[in-house]
Amino acid sequence: MPPVPSEGDSRPAGPPRLDLSDWRSCGRWPVGSLRFSRELPNAAAVQENPDAWIPGKDGIQISVVHATSMGGHGVGTGLMPRDRSPLTDWAAGALLPHLTQLGDFTRSRFPVLPRNLPKTPTAKTKEERALQKVELERKGHNERRAALARVLDGRPLIVEARWQNDRTRDALIEQLAVLLGLDGPGGTDKAVRTWTAPELTVRLYLEDAGVVAARLDFPDGQPKRKTLTTAISARRREIAELCEWDERPDVQAVVVEIGHPKSFRPDIVDPKFAVRLGYADAGRLTKFITLPSSHWNTATKKSIAHRALQAWNDVLRQLGVCTAPEHSVDELPKDLEYVALWMVKRRADGPTRKRRTSPVAVKMSAADSSVMGWDPDRGDWIPYPELLLSLARHAEIPGEYEEFDEEDQDGEDGEVTGATREEDAPRPEAEDGKRQRTTTWVPDLDDQRAETAQFIRAMLYSLRDRHVLLLSHAQNSRLHWPWLTNGRLRPDALQFGPNPAQHITLYGENLCHVRVRDHASDETPQWFAPDDDTADHGFASGLWAHPGADDDHRVYYSTGEKPHTAKHAVKTASKIATRIPLKKKRSEDEEAKEPEPVIDTGTNAWNPAALEIAVVAVPEKSSVPGPWAAVTHQLRRAPDYNVTLELPLPLHMAAKTAQYVLPHDGDSDESSGEEGSPPSR
Numbered sequence: 001m002p003p004v005p006s007e008g009d010s011r012p013a014g015p016p017r018l019d020l021s022d023w024r025s026c027g028r029w030p031v032g033s034l035r036f037s038r039e040l041p042n043a044a045a046v047q048e049n050p051d052a053w054i055p056g057k058d059g060i061q062i063s064v065v066h067a068t069s070m071g072g073h074g075v076g077t078g079l080m081p082r083d084r085s086p087l088t089d090w091a092a093g094a095l096l097p098h099l100t101q102l103g104d105f106t107r108s109r110f111p112v113l114p115r116n117l118p119k120t121p122t123a124k125t126k127e128e129r130a131l132q133k134v135e136l137e138r139k140g141h142n143e144r145r146a147a148l149a150r151v152l153d154g155r156p157l158i159v160e161a162r163w164q165n166d167r168t169r170d171a172l173i174e175q176l177a178v179l180l181g182l183d184g185p186g187g188t189d190k191a192v193r194t195w196t197a198p199e200l201t202v203r204l205y206l207e208d209a210g211v212v213a214a215r216l217d218f219p220d221g222q223p224k225r226k227t228l229t230t231a232i233s234a235r236r237r238e239i240a241e242l243c244e245w246d247e248r249p250d251v252q253a254v255v256v257e258i259g260h261p262k263s264f265r266p267d268i269v270d271p272k273f274a275v276r277l278g279y280a281d282a283g284r285l286t287k288f289i290t291l292p293s294s295h296w297n298t299a300t301k302k303s304i305a306h307r308a309l310q311a312w313n314d315v316l317r318q319l320g321v322c323t324a325p326e327h328s329v330d331e332l333p334k335d336l337e338y339v340a341l342w343m344v345k346r347r348a349d350g351p352t353r354k355r356r357t358s359p360v361a362v363k364m365s366a367a368d369s370s371v372m373g374w375d376p377d378r379g380d381w382i383p384y385p386e387l388l389l390s391l392a393r394h395a396e397i398p399g400e401y402e403e404f405d406e407e408d409q410d411g412e413d414g415e416v417t418g419a420t421r422e423e424d425a426p427r428p429e430a431e432d433g434k435r436q437r438t439t440t441w442v443p444d445l446d447d448q449r450a451e452t453a454q455f456i457r458a459m460l461y462s463l464r465d466r467h468v469l470l471l472s473h474a475q476n477s478r479l480h481w482p483w484l485t486n487g488r489l490r491p492d493a494l495q496f497g498p499n500p501a502q503h504i505t506l507y508g509e510n511l512c513h514v515r516v517r518d519h520a521s522d523e524t525p526q527w528f529a530p531d532d533d534t535a536d537h538g539f540a541s542g543l544w545a546h547p548g549a550d551d552d553h554r555v556y557y558s559t560g561e562k563p564h565t566a567k568h569a570v571k572t573a574s575k576i577a578t579r580i581p582l583k584k585k586r587s588e589d590e591e592a593k594e595p596e597p598v599i600d601t602g603t604n605a606w607n608p609a610a611l612e613i614a615v616v617a618v619p620e621k622s623s624v625p626g627p628w629a630a631v632t633h634q635l636r637r638a639p640d641y642n643v644t645l646e647l648p649l650p651l652h653m654a655a656k657t658a659q660y661v662l663p664h665d666g667d668s669d670e671s672s673g674e675e676g677s678p679p680s681r
Contacts (some may be wrong), residue, residue: 075575078605081529081537082574104530105544105557110630112543114325116639141181145199147321147369148180151383152252156201159315160254160284162209165292167301168257169206171308172289176204179312205248211238213258215269223269232274239278252385253285253315260290273395276660280392285318285385287311313640320371320384322653323639324364331627333467333510338364338635340471340650341456343480344391344661357448357480358661359455360391362654363463371653374459381462384653391660445479452480453496460507467510469631471651474517484515491554492617504617512619514632516647517612527607528559538571539608541644543633545626554615556629559608560636560644566606573600609646611636 046053046062053062066073079087092101119136121129148157159176163169173185173193182202186193195202216231218224223231243251256275264270272288279286289311292299298307316322327336344358361374363381373387374380382390460470478484483495494513495501504511517523528544529537544557562569572579578597613632615625622628635648645652 074602076600076602076604078607079575080569080573080600080605081527081539081571081607083576083605084527084607085537103547105528106530106547108543108545108556108626108630110543110626111328112630112633112637113328114634114637114639115328116323116326117637118639138181142199143323144316144321145180145197147323148316148319149200150368151320152200155250156203158203158205158248158250158252160205160207160248160251162207162212162254162256164209164213164257167292167304168289168308171304172255172311173204173206175305175308176202176312179309179316205246205251207246209257211235212242212271212275213256214271215264216271216274218269223266225268228268231268232277235271235274236278236281239275240281243279243282243284251284253287253318254279255287255289255311255315257291258288260293260296276392277395280389280660283389285315285388287314287318317653317656318385318388322364322369322371322649324366324369324649325634325637325639326366327631327634329627329630329634331624332622332631334366336366336467336469336631337463338366338469338471338648338650339459339463340364340648340654341477341481342473342651342654342657343452343477344658345476346662357452358391359452359480360387360654360657361455361459362387362650362657364650364653373657374455374462376455376458379458379462388657388660391657395661449480449482450497456481457496457507460511463511464508466508468508468512469628470511470513471632471635471648472513472515473647473651474515475520475523476655489515489614489616494617505620510619510621511617512615512622512628513617514628515614515616516632516651517614518646519609524557524612525610528557528610529608539569539606541608543613543630544610545629551624551626554625554629556613556615556626556633558611558613558629558633558636562606562608563643566604569603569606573603573605575599575601575603575605611647 041053041058041060041062050062050064053060055061066075088101092099118140121132121136123129123132161169161172163172176182177184177186177195180195180197180200180202182195182197184195186195186202186204191206193204193206216223216228216235218231219227258272258275261267261270275288276286289307290296290298292304297303324338327334340362342360342362344360346356346358362384363372363374364370365372371384372381373384373390375382375387375390460468472481472484474484481496482488483501488495490501492504493501494504494507504513519526529540530544539562541559541561544559545553546555570579570581576599578599581595581598613629615628615632618625618628632648635650636645638645638649638652647655
């Protein structure tokens with residue numbers, strides 16, 4: 001196992017570093033000392049046989065460093081466990097005696113799989129497995145349609161697709177039918193398709209994207225930050241008016257085909273934020289799918305179909321159709337409710353030009369898989385789609401701020417000529433009254449912390465009589481909830497603001513609090529695998545604890561299974577060493593052949609990320625932390641997804657709300673936030 005960072009929020013202090021901020025203090029190197037004692041080899045010779053120069057040839061070692069700006073190359077991303085293992089051993093030895101490598105963690109004794117994971121065919125013959133697979137898919141389609149009908153209170157599912165490419169249009173029609181198990185293409189009408197199933201009626205409107213997906217229009221035709229409010233507001237009104245004119249008040253969600261984010265230059269002409277706001281004004285959810293492009297490797301039939309399926313899956317998630325894992329830990333109650341706290345952060349150098357953090361809480365019920373969001377204005381829980389629309393309607397759009405004068409803009413007269421620059425953030429006043437450039441200034445942090453504390457208190461008070469697992473994320477929330485920092489945490493307590501820590505039972509007799517940490521800021525190991533006698537690390541999944549852990553142990557690590565994108569990954573693969581693949585089974589009439597050596601230089605590496613699970617506070621009636629860690633691990637195995645999510649499902653759902661608060665945050669068909677993709681059962 002690799003060295004595990006300490007319990008601190010940042011990397012432990014390393015050896016003294018040389019300060020080169022003033023190189024003159026270090027002395028100067030004479031130019032004459034930088035001579036080559038021999039002539040370097042010809043570049044063509046190195047290019048012809050580069051491998052020969054890496055270990056050294058004629059006393060010279062040569063390697064070339066590649067930057068992504070130089071274009072593509074044939075080397076895959078990342079390192080395999082076989083390559084990481086010797087590097088880890090080297091690092092462990094180099095850091096002694098200042099840091100000591102921990103022993104291998106061991107598997108937790110608690111179950112790691114929820115009870116309601118989709119089953120896989122187990123029949124003996126191939127034909128029987130195929131029939132069993134069809135039956136399981138049919139059952140999955142029925143359950144998904146029933147879940148949609150429940151969320152929609154028996155109303156039909158009415159969605160709209162705004163398309164630009166006819167291949168995308170056809171894929172959206174086909175994949176909607178595949179996802180819900182609907183028969184046929186829904187008719188031949190070019191404008192509307194309809195399907196009827198026992199549980200649900202589905203209607204899909206098809207429209208040309210037109211002005212919806214076009215670049216934002218700016219006054220005078222020049223993209224300027226000071227007129228961004230006008231451009232967004234104009235497109236927002238156009239879309240709201242379109243929704244009024246189409247006489248389709250029952251449309252619940254719209255999928256919009258749009259250009260790749262990098263195709264909008266400068267970036268402020270990207271219309272996604274305005275589109276989302278406009279449709280939210282009309283009560284419609286939104287999902288974007290990018291145009292097929294050979295430049296972005298999204299023009300193949302397989303890619304278009306996959307992205308269309310992902311789009312519809314995300315629409316269902318936004319509607320609140322998401323099955324909560326049914327935990328299999330006998331020590332805990334079955335009627336648990338999972339509550340995730342997430343801080344949606346808007347950067348000062350982003351398109352809104354204002355720094356702000358908004359707390360969001362999402363609640364999932366294991367009993368009925370309902371997904372709700374906390375509305376602080378009402379002081380009550382509301383359906384997940386209502387939460388998303390509410391966040392969009394309250395999202396601030398850029399305004400004309402005094403901090404920005406004409407000379408502060410990119411280009412002449414405030415014209416934007418490139419992407420948003422970090423130094424263009426709002427600036428505090430210096431002593432001389434002039435504005436200073438900064439991106440770390442939070443003028444009202446104390447007020448935001450107080451608002452966050454009030455938000456959490458009120459939310460927890462509403463759940464005081466229920467069995468609740470509260471999930472928080474260290475790196476995401478500790479700035480606004482300082483209690484989450486390692487130096488302040490105390491077992492079985494909660495603290496808000498300047499008040500002293502209080503026992504968790506004051507906020508609910510059946511309340512448990514679990515804090516997770518991921519690899520952000522390198523706070524958890526980049527990879528994890530237990531060692532064996534051969535030092536042959538693999539891809540280990542499960543819940544892990546320190547080998548000497550007792551019943552009161554509170555810190556665990558969670559690792560997931562290989563996603564479908566890494567299904568061919570093998571533990572003996574290496575970027576720099578050859579391997580002999582296993583012999584394949586051959587028929588009797590085939591001649592036995594020894595497998596050829598393989599080197600995986602061009603293969604993308606995959607490693608299971610280690611998610612830290614800290615059981616901070618447990619109810620008095622179930623004081624053993626281990627079962628709560630097991631439930632948190634099981635929440636990463638959502639039945640609606642093929643493999644393990646990066647975060648427990650409630651936190652995943654809470655993090656996705658950022659798409660409705662931030663202008664362009666992670667809402668493309670290329671980023672899903674999970675290690676695997678939703679199934680198409």
